[in-house]
Amino acid sequence: MKRYLGAAIVASVVAVAWVTVLPTASVHQPIGFPHAKHQAVGCAVCHRGAANETHAGIPDVAVCTKCHATAPAGTASTWDAAVTRKSIAWVQVTHVPQHVLFSHRRHTTLGRLDCASCHGDMRDRALPPGIAPVRLTMTTCLSCHRHEGAAEDCATCHR
16 A cells, blocks of 8 residues: 555655746737747757757747848837847747657667657747647657657666
8 A cells, every 4th residue: 555655755746846947828929929930940959959959949049041132021029129238038838747758869870760750840939939839748759769660768868
């Protein structure tokens, strides 16, 4: 009986921690970035590290100014403020819990998964998401691992 009670307590703590990591409501992004207009540019051009590192970066002004010398249409006031600060206050909406080992390189380069597998189809979006398009849960991840024939050993993904 104690063993089941302990397992229930651990499961409850993990569930509460998991829910607190994810945003509960839609957040406001600082600039109305149109992914649809940037389809010709691969995800990893702006999200540095998405193809070959553990973490994918969230673009800053330096990434944008490589192609845009002036503010993109409809973003002049927020763009000017961002350029002055040299950063854009993007709000990250896709999260994995601290105890999960996740590598973009392992999934995109070695596993050859498209970014949409975990992030939803961003290509047609007129605005950046205010909430994660795909909620990454253990069930979501295990379903993909089974479909792709990837390892399901706990130690592969959990610390």
